Amino acid sequence: MSELACTTAPSIGPAVRRGEEDTEAALRPVGAELLRRAAADADAIVATARADARAAVTDAQEQAAAITERARAAGVARAATHRAAEQRRLRREQRAALLAAQRDVYxxxxxxxxxxxxxLSAEPDWQHLRDLLRAKAIQLLGPEAEIVADPAGGFVARYGGRRLDLRLSTVAARALDTVEPELTGLWT
Incomplete structure:
Protein backbone atom coordinates (compact mmCIF):
# COMPACT_ATOMS: atom_id res chain seq x y z
CA MET A 1 0.00 0.00 0.00
CA SER A 2 1.14 3.34 -0.71
CA GLU A 3 1.12 6.04 1.64
CA LEU A 4 -0.60 9.13 0.81
CA ALA A 5 1.36 12.06 1.42
CA CYS A 6 -0.40 15.10 2.47
CA THR A 7 1.04 18.26 1.32
CA THR A 8 -0.20 21.62 2.26
CA ALA A 9 0.10 24.71 0.25
CA PRO A 10 2.78 26.95 1.27
CA SER A 11 1.41 29.62 3.53
CA ILE A 12 1.50 33.18 2.54
CA GLY A 13 3.79 34.93 4.69
CA PRO A 14 3.58 38.30 6.29
CA ALA A 15 5.68 39.87 3.59
CA VAL A 16 3.24 38.95 0.88
CA ARG A 17 0.38 40.21 2.90
CA ARG A 18 2.10 43.45 3.46
CA GLY A 19 2.70 43.82 -0.26
CA GLU A 20 -0.96 43.31 -0.92
CA GLU A 21 -1.85 45.83 1.71
CA ASP A 22 0.63 48.26 0.23
CA THR A 23 -0.87 47.70 -3.19
CA GLU A 24 -4.37 48.20 -1.84
CA ALA A 25 -3.23 51.32 -0.03
CA ALA A 26 -1.58 52.57 -3.19
CA LEU A 27 -4.72 51.83 -5.25
CA ARG A 28 -7.14 53.42 -2.80
CA PRO A 29 -6.64 56.96 -4.12
CA VAL A 30 -7.03 55.65 -7.69
CA GLY A 31 -10.22 53.82 -6.72
CA ALA A 32 -11.46 56.88 -4.90
CA GLU A 33 -10.69 59.03 -7.94
CA LEU A 34 -12.42 56.55 -10.24
CA LEU A 35 -15.39 56.49 -7.90
CA ARG A 36 -15.43 60.28 -7.74
CA ARG A 37 -15.26 60.54 -11.54
CA ALA A 38 -17.96 57.91 -11.96
CA ALA A 39 -20.16 59.79 -9.48
CA ALA A 40 -19.44 63.09 -11.29
CA ASP A 41 -20.20 61.46 -14.65
CA ALA A 42 -23.39 59.99 -13.21
CA ASP A 43 -24.37 63.39 -11.76
CA ALA A 44 -23.66 65.04 -15.14
CA ILE A 45 -25.70 62.39 -16.96
CA VAL A 46 -28.58 62.80 -14.48
CA ALA A 47 -28.38 66.61 -14.76
CA THR A 48 -28.35 66.39 -18.57
CA ALA A 49 -31.25 63.93 -18.50
CA ARG A 50 -33.19 66.24 -16.16
CA ALA A 51 -32.47 69.26 -18.37
CA ASP A 52 -33.48 67.26 -21.46
CA ALA A 53 -36.65 66.13 -19.66
CA ARG A 54 -37.47 69.73 -18.63
CA ALA A 55 -36.86 70.89 -22.21
CA ALA A 56 -39.02 68.05 -23.55
CA VAL A 57 -41.80 68.90 -21.08
CA THR A 58 -41.55 72.61 -21.94
CA ASP A 59 -41.58 71.81 -25.66
CA ALA A 60 -44.55 69.45 -25.21
CA GLN A 61 -46.39 72.11 -23.19
CA GLU A 62 -45.71 74.72 -25.88
CA GLN A 63 -46.87 72.33 -28.60
CA ALA A 64 -49.96 71.43 -26.57
CA ALA A 65 -50.69 75.13 -26.04
CA ALA A 66 -50.25 75.79 -29.78
CA ILE A 67 -52.48 72.83 -30.68
CA THR A 68 -55.04 73.98 -28.13
CA GLU A 69 -54.97 77.54 -29.51
CA ARG A 70 -55.34 76.30 -33.09
CA ALA A 71 -58.22 74.07 -32.03
CA ARG A 72 -59.84 76.94 -30.14
CA ALA A 73 -59.40 79.29 -33.11
CA ALA A 74 -60.76 76.65 -35.47
CA GLY A 75 -63.70 76.11 -33.13
CA VAL A 76 -64.35 79.84 -32.93
CA ALA A 77 -64.12 80.15 -36.72
CA ARG A 78 -66.38 77.14 -37.21
CA ALA A 79 -68.85 78.55 -34.70
CA ALA A 80 -68.76 81.95 -36.43
CA THR A 81 -69.34 80.30 -39.80
CA HIS A 82 -72.20 78.25 -38.36
CA ARG A 83 -73.64 81.31 -36.63
CA ALA A 84 -73.42 83.37 -39.84
CA ALA A 85 -75.08 80.57 -41.83
CA GLU A 86 -77.79 80.26 -39.20
CA GLN A 87 -78.35 84.03 -39.22
CA ARG A 88 -78.60 83.99 -43.05
CA ARG A 89 -81.06 81.11 -42.85
CA LEU A 90 -83.13 82.94 -40.23
CA ARG A 91 -83.09 86.15 -42.29
CA ARG A 92 -84.23 84.19 -45.36
CA GLU A 93 -87.00 82.58 -43.33
CA GLN A 94 -88.04 85.93 -41.90
CA ARG A 95 -87.96 87.51 -45.35
CA ALA A 96 -89.98 84.62 -46.80
CA ALA A 97 -92.51 84.92 -43.96
CA LEU A 98 -92.72 88.68 -44.47
CA LEU A 99 -93.18 88.32 -48.23
CA ALA A 100 -95.80 85.60 -47.69
CA ALA A 101 -97.66 87.84 -45.23
CA GLN A 102 -97.43 90.78 -47.64
CA ARG A 103 -98.66 88.56 -50.47
CA ASP A 104 -101.58 87.38 -48.34
CA VAL A 105 -102.49 90.97 -47.46
CA TYR A 106 -102.13 92.01 -51.10
CA LEU A 120 -121.98 97.72 -57.22
CA SER A 121 -124.44 95.76 -59.37
CA ALA A 122 -126.50 95.14 -56.20
CA GLU A 123 -126.52 98.79 -55.19
CA PRO A 124 -129.69 100.90 -55.64
CA ASP A 125 -127.94 103.34 -57.96
CA TRP A 126 -126.50 100.54 -60.16
CA GLN A 127 -128.83 101.43 -63.03
CA HIS A 128 -127.46 104.98 -63.07
CA LEU A 129 -123.83 103.67 -63.01
CA ARG A 130 -124.69 101.21 -65.78
CA ASP A 131 -126.10 104.01 -67.90
CA LEU A 132 -122.89 106.00 -67.34
CA LEU A 133 -120.77 103.02 -68.48
CA ARG A 134 -122.97 102.59 -71.60
CA ALA A 135 -122.69 106.29 -72.39
CA LYS A 136 -118.89 106.07 -72.02
CA ALA A 137 -118.78 103.12 -74.44
CA ILE A 138 -120.85 105.02 -77.01
CA GLN A 139 -118.73 108.13 -76.52
CA LEU A 140 -115.51 106.17 -77.14
CA LEU A 141 -116.66 103.79 -79.92
CA GLY A 142 -119.61 105.61 -81.46
CA PRO A 143 -123.38 104.99 -81.54
CA GLU A 144 -123.04 101.95 -83.82
CA ALA A 145 -121.01 100.05 -81.16
CA GLU A 146 -122.26 96.61 -80.18
CA ILE A 147 -122.67 96.56 -76.40
CA VAL A 148 -123.00 93.18 -74.68
CA ALA A 149 -123.89 93.00 -71.00
CA ASP A 150 -121.73 90.89 -68.71
CA PRO A 151 -123.70 88.66 -66.27
CA ALA A 152 -121.50 89.85 -63.36
CA GLY A 153 -122.12 93.48 -64.26
CA GLY A 154 -120.81 95.89 -66.83
CA PHE A 155 -120.33 95.63 -70.61
CA VAL A 156 -118.04 94.67 -73.42
CA ALA A 157 -118.43 97.08 -76.35
CA ARG A 158 -117.11 96.45 -79.89
CA TYR A 159 -116.99 98.46 -83.02
CA GLY A 160 -114.83 97.71 -86.00
CA GLY A 161 -111.55 96.31 -84.72
CA ARG A 162 -111.84 98.09 -81.43
CA ARG A 163 -112.96 96.55 -78.16
CA LEU A 164 -113.78 98.26 -74.88
CA ASP A 165 -113.97 96.10 -71.74
CA LEU A 166 -116.17 97.78 -69.14
CA ARG A 167 -117.01 94.64 -67.16
CA LEU A 168 -117.02 95.30 -63.42
CA SER A 169 -114.26 92.71 -62.89
CA THR A 170 -112.06 94.56 -65.42
CA VAL A 171 -112.93 97.96 -63.97
CA ALA A 172 -112.04 96.63 -60.50
CA ALA A 173 -108.69 95.23 -61.75
CA ARG A 174 -107.83 98.55 -63.42
CA ALA A 175 -108.79 100.53 -60.34
CA LEU A 176 -106.68 98.26 -58.14
CA ASP A 177 -103.75 98.46 -60.58
CA THR A 178 -103.99 102.25 -60.45
CA VAL A 179 -103.91 102.32 -56.65
CA GLU A 180 -101.34 99.51 -56.27
CA PRO A 181 -98.19 101.67 -56.53
CA GLU A 182 -99.36 103.50 -53.42
CA LEU A 183 -99.29 100.20 -51.54
CA THR A 184 -95.52 99.91 -51.74
CA GLY A 185 -95.34 102.50 -48.96
CA LEU A 186 -97.09 100.02 -46.68
CA TRP A 187 -94.22 97.52 -46.98
CA THR A 188 -91.37 99.89 -46.16
Whole structure:
Protein backbone atom coordinates (compact mmCIF):
# COMPACT_ATOMS: atom_id res chain seq x y z
CA MET A 1 0.00 0.00 0.00
CA SER A 2 1.14 3.34 -0.71
CA GLU A 3 1.12 6.04 1.64
CA LEU A 4 -0.60 9.13 0.81
CA ALA A 5 1.36 12.06 1.42
CA CYS A 6 -0.40 15.10 2.47
CA THR A 7 1.04 18.26 1.32
CA THR A 8 -0.20 21.62 2.26
CA ALA A 9 0.10 24.71 0.25
CA PRO A 10 2.78 26.95 1.27
CA SER A 11 1.41 29.62 3.53
CA ILE A 12 1.50 33.18 2.54
CA GLY A 13 3.79 34.93 4.69
CA PRO A 14 3.58 38.30 6.29
CA ALA A 15 5.68 39.87 3.59
CA VAL A 16 3.24 38.95 0.88
CA ARG A 17 0.38 40.21 2.90
CA ARG A 18 2.10 43.45 3.46
CA GLY A 19 2.70 43.82 -0.26
CA GLU A 20 -0.96 43.31 -0.92
CA GLU A 21 -1.85 45.83 1.71
CA ASP A 22 0.63 48.26 0.23
CA THR A 23 -0.87 47.70 -3.19
CA GLU A 24 -4.37 48.20 -1.84
CA ALA A 25 -3.23 51.32 -0.03
CA ALA A 26 -1.58 52.57 -3.19
CA LEU A 27 -4.72 51.83 -5.25
CA ARG A 28 -7.14 53.42 -2.80
CA PRO A 29 -6.64 56.96 -4.12
CA VAL A 30 -7.03 55.65 -7.69
CA GLY A 31 -10.22 53.82 -6.72
CA ALA A 32 -11.46 56.88 -4.90
CA GLU A 33 -10.69 59.03 -7.94
CA LEU A 34 -12.42 56.55 -10.24
CA LEU A 35 -15.39 56.49 -7.90
CA ARG A 36 -15.43 60.28 -7.74
CA ARG A 37 -15.26 60.54 -11.54
CA ALA A 38 -17.96 57.91 -11.96
CA ALA A 39 -20.16 59.79 -9.48
CA ALA A 40 -19.44 63.09 -11.29
CA ASP A 41 -20.20 61.46 -14.65
CA ALA A 42 -23.39 59.99 -13.21
CA ASP A 43 -24.37 63.39 -11.76
CA ALA A 44 -23.66 65.04 -15.14
CA ILE A 45 -25.70 62.39 -16.96
CA VAL A 46 -28.58 62.80 -14.48
CA ALA A 47 -28.38 66.61 -14.76
CA THR A 48 -28.35 66.39 -18.57
CA ALA A 49 -31.25 63.93 -18.50
CA ARG A 50 -33.19 66.24 -16.16
CA ALA A 51 -32.47 69.26 -18.37
CA ASP A 52 -33.48 67.26 -21.46
CA ALA A 53 -36.65 66.13 -19.66
CA ARG A 54 -37.47 69.73 -18.63
CA ALA A 55 -36.86 70.89 -22.21
CA ALA A 56 -39.02 68.05 -23.55
CA VAL A 57 -41.80 68.90 -21.08
CA THR A 58 -41.55 72.61 -21.94
CA ASP A 59 -41.58 71.81 -25.66
CA ALA A 60 -44.55 69.45 -25.21
CA GLN A 61 -46.39 72.11 -23.19
CA GLU A 62 -45.71 74.72 -25.88
CA GLN A 63 -46.87 72.33 -28.60
CA ALA A 64 -49.96 71.43 -26.57
CA ALA A 65 -50.69 75.13 -26.04
CA ALA A 66 -50.25 75.79 -29.78
CA ILE A 67 -52.48 72.83 -30.68
CA THR A 68 -55.04 73.98 -28.13
CA GLU A 69 -54.97 77.54 -29.51
CA ARG A 70 -55.34 76.30 -33.09
CA ALA A 71 -58.22 74.07 -32.03
CA ARG A 72 -59.84 76.94 -30.14
CA ALA A 73 -59.40 79.29 -33.11
CA ALA A 74 -60.76 76.65 -35.47
CA GLY A 75 -63.70 76.11 -33.13
CA VAL A 76 -64.35 79.84 -32.93
CA ALA A 77 -64.12 80.15 -36.72
CA ARG A 78 -66.38 77.14 -37.21
CA ALA A 79 -68.85 78.55 -34.70
CA ALA A 80 -68.76 81.95 -36.43
CA THR A 81 -69.34 80.30 -39.80
CA HIS A 82 -72.20 78.25 -38.36
CA ARG A 83 -73.64 81.31 -36.63
CA ALA A 84 -73.42 83.37 -39.84
CA ALA A 85 -75.08 80.57 -41.83
CA GLU A 86 -77.79 80.26 -39.20
CA GLN A 87 -78.35 84.03 -39.22
CA ARG A 88 -78.60 83.99 -43.05
CA ARG A 89 -81.06 81.11 -42.85
CA LEU A 90 -83.13 82.94 -40.23
CA ARG A 91 -83.09 86.15 -42.29
CA ARG A 92 -84.23 84.19 -45.36
CA GLU A 93 -87.00 82.58 -43.33
CA GLN A 94 -88.04 85.93 -41.90
CA ARG A 95 -87.96 87.51 -45.35
CA ALA A 96 -89.98 84.62 -46.80
CA ALA A 97 -92.51 84.92 -43.96
CA LEU A 98 -92.72 88.68 -44.47
CA LEU A 99 -93.18 88.32 -48.23
CA ALA A 100 -95.80 85.60 -47.69
CA ALA A 101 -97.66 87.84 -45.23
CA GLN A 102 -97.43 90.78 -47.64
CA ARG A 103 -98.66 88.56 -50.47
CA ASP A 104 -101.58 87.38 -48.34
CA VAL A 105 -102.49 90.97 -47.46
CA TYR A 106 -102.13 92.01 -51.10
CA UNK A 107 -104.25 89.10 -52.38
CA UNK A 108 -106.87 89.79 -49.72
CA UNK A 109 -106.89 93.49 -50.69
CA UNK A 110 -107.33 92.58 -54.37
CA UNK A 111 -110.15 90.13 -53.59
CA UNK A 112 -111.94 92.58 -51.32
CA UNK A 113 -111.49 95.44 -53.78
CA UNK A 114 -112.81 93.35 -56.68
CA UNK A 115 -115.70 92.11 -54.52
CA UNK A 116 -116.56 95.71 -53.55
CA UNK A 117 -116.69 96.76 -57.22
CA UNK A 118 -118.71 93.67 -58.16
CA UNK A 119 -121.21 94.49 -55.38
CA LEU A 120 -121.98 97.72 -57.22
CA SER A 121 -124.44 95.76 -59.37
CA ALA A 122 -126.50 95.14 -56.20
CA GLU A 123 -126.52 98.79 -55.19
CA PRO A 124 -129.69 100.90 -55.64
CA ASP A 125 -127.94 103.34 -57.96
CA TRP A 126 -126.50 100.54 -60.16
CA GLN A 127 -128.83 101.43 -63.03
CA HIS A 128 -127.46 104.98 -63.07
CA LEU A 129 -123.83 103.67 -63.01
CA ARG A 130 -124.69 101.21 -65.78
CA ASP A 131 -126.10 104.01 -67.90
CA LEU A 132 -122.89 106.00 -67.34
CA LEU A 133 -120.77 103.02 -68.48
CA ARG A 134 -122.97 102.59 -71.60
CA ALA A 135 -122.69 106.29 -72.39
CA LYS A 136 -118.89 106.07 -72.02
CA ALA A 137 -118.78 103.12 -74.44
CA ILE A 138 -120.85 105.02 -77.01
CA GLN A 139 -118.73 108.13 -76.52
CA LEU A 140 -115.51 106.17 -77.14
CA LEU A 141 -116.66 103.79 -79.92
CA GLY A 142 -119.61 105.61 -81.46
CA PRO A 143 -123.38 104.99 -81.54
CA GLU A 144 -123.04 101.95 -83.82
CA ALA A 145 -121.01 100.05 -81.16
CA GLU A 146 -122.26 96.61 -80.18
CA ILE A 147 -122.67 96.56 -76.40
CA VAL A 148 -123.00 93.18 -74.68
CA ALA A 149 -123.89 93.00 -71.00
CA ASP A 150 -121.73 90.89 -68.71
CA PRO A 151 -123.70 88.66 -66.27
CA ALA A 152 -121.50 89.85 -63.36
CA GLY A 153 -122.12 93.48 -64.26
CA GLY A 154 -120.81 95.89 -66.83
CA PHE A 155 -120.33 95.63 -70.61
CA VAL A 156 -118.04 94.67 -73.42
CA ALA A 157 -118.43 97.08 -76.35
CA ARG A 158 -117.11 96.45 -79.89
CA TYR A 159 -116.99 98.46 -83.02
CA GLY A 160 -114.83 97.71 -86.00
CA GLY A 161 -111.55 96.31 -84.72
CA ARG A 162 -111.84 98.09 -81.43
CA ARG A 163 -112.96 96.55 -78.16
CA LEU A 164 -113.78 98.26 -74.88
CA ASP A 165 -113.97 96.10 -71.74
CA LEU A 166 -116.17 97.78 -69.14
CA ARG A 167 -117.01 94.64 -67.16
CA LEU A 168 -117.02 95.30 -63.42
CA SER A 169 -114.26 92.71 -62.89
CA THR A 170 -112.06 94.56 -65.42
CA VAL A 171 -112.93 97.96 -63.97
CA ALA A 172 -112.04 96.63 -60.50
CA ALA A 173 -108.69 95.23 -61.75
CA ARG A 174 -107.83 98.55 -63.42
CA ALA A 175 -108.79 100.53 -60.34
CA LEU A 176 -106.68 98.26 -58.14
CA ASP A 177 -103.75 98.46 -60.58
CA THR A 178 -103.99 102.25 -60.45
CA VAL A 179 -103.91 102.32 -56.65
CA GLU A 180 -101.34 99.51 -56.27
CA PRO A 181 -98.19 101.67 -56.53
CA GLU A 182 -99.36 103.50 -53.42
CA LEU A 183 -99.29 100.20 -51.54
CA THR A 184 -95.52 99.91 -51.74
CA GLY A 185 -95.34 102.50 -48.96
CA LEU A 186 -97.09 100.02 -46.68
CA TRP A 187 -94.22 97.52 -46.98
CA THR A 188 -91.37 99.89 -46.16
Missing amino acids: DQWRRQGAAAVLR
